[in-house]
Amino acid sequence: MLKVESVSYKIGNRTIINGVTLSLRRGELLAITGANGAGKSTLISLLNGENLPSAGKIIFDGKSLCTYKPEELARKRATLSQHNAVNLSFSIEEIVMMGRYPYFTGKARKEDYTAVNETLSVCGLTGFASRSYLSLSGGEQQRVQLARILAQLWDQPGGLLLLDEPVAGLDLLYQQQTLSIAKALTRKGFMVVAVLHDLNLAAQYADRILMLKDGRRWKDGSPAQVLNQLDIYSVFGLETEVIMNAKTLTPYIIAKEIRMAADEFNSMITKEIQINTPSI
Numbered sequence: 594m595l596k597v598e599s600v601s602y603k604i605g606n607r608t609i610i611n612g613v614t615l616s617l618r619r620g621e622l623l624a625i626t627g628a629n630g631a632g633k634s635t636l637i638s639l640l641n642g643e644n645l646p647s648a649g650k651i652i653f654d655g656k657s658l659c660t661y662k663p664e665e666l667a668r669k670r671a672t673l674s675q676h677n678a679v680n681l682s683f684s685i686e687e688i689v690m691m692g693r694y695p696y697f698t699g700k701a702r703k704e705d706y707t708a709v710n711e712t713l714s715v716c717g718l719t720g721f722a723s724r725s726y727l728s729l730s731g732g733e734q735q736r737v738q739l740a741r742i743l744a745q746l747w748d749q750p751g752g753l754l755l756l757d758e759p760v761a762g763l764d765l766l767y768q769q770q771t772l773s774i775a776k777a778l779t780r781k782g783f784m785v786v787a788v789l790h791d792l793n794l795a796a797q798y799a800d801r802i803l804m805l806k807d808g809r810r811w812k813d814g815s816p817a818q819v820l821n822q823l824d825i826y827s828v829f830g831l832e833t834e835v836i837m838n839a840k841t842l843t844p845y846i847i848a849k850e851i852r853m854a855a856d857e858f859n860s861m862i863t864k865e866i867q868i869n870t871p872s873i
Contacts, residue, residue: 594619595784595786599649602632602646610632617753619751620780624794625787634757643672668695671754674738689741689744692744712743732763736767751782751783753786754786797843802815802819805828815842817844
């Protein structure tokens with residue numbers, strides 16, 4: 594179980610995370626959402642131990658997160674970051690095998706290769722093993738990094754997966770598949786925290802949604818409890834229509850169009866240009 598108790602994080606005089614409390618049980622997928630700058634990625638950095646809270650504490654599997662040795666934590670928690678810079682021409686198999694480094698020294702074992710092969714397969718990368726990472730598109734690289742962190746916890750039910758914008762740069766199919774993989778693993782006891790900007794994906798896959806505003810917990814609950822017109826407007830400043838599926842209690846959010854006139858924000862437009870729309 595993961596417990597976050599009144600956690601704050603400051604950089605100088607600026608408070609990024611302010612008194613956030615939450616808990617996560619085995620088998621749960623928690624989506625974190627909020628406007629840009631709300632503190633989502635900073636909270637992930639606290640949960641993975643990269644940064645230490647300025648106040649409060651984080652308890653993971655019954656002990657303080659800060660008391661774990663790096664190698665011990667690496668076998669229980671894996672993080673998919675927003676940015677994964679790789680400048681050397683590693684093969685895809687080599688990148689994914691890096692996720693297994695906490696389990697062997699010198700030579701990979703049979704189970705390590707099994708984890709690598711299975712994660713490559715589930716991420717749609719079968720046949721990519723020998724290709725250079727640098728030859729891939731951005732979306733393909735994102736899938737390789739997902740395979741790497743999955744391999745890290747592949748044989749560790751109860752492990753914690755931290756996914757910071759895991760669907761960024763992915764097409765529609767792999768957005769769905771990425772979250773479907775995460776959801777499937779929760780059914781085997783894994784815990785997943787995912788930062789998501791797409792509220793409809795959060796509604797579809799998350800058991801709970803934590804909505805942040807200005808570093809504070811604005812709302813925490815089921816998608817049906819959190820995703821309503823008032824709270825979405827309060828956090829994002831966007832008018833929406835929320836349609837509730839009566840059978841599944843899954844909300845669907847439709848953003849209302851924002852109409853703008855270019856001559857109101859572009860002072861260099863001096864005359865109207867008539868655009869003739871062809872008749873149908």
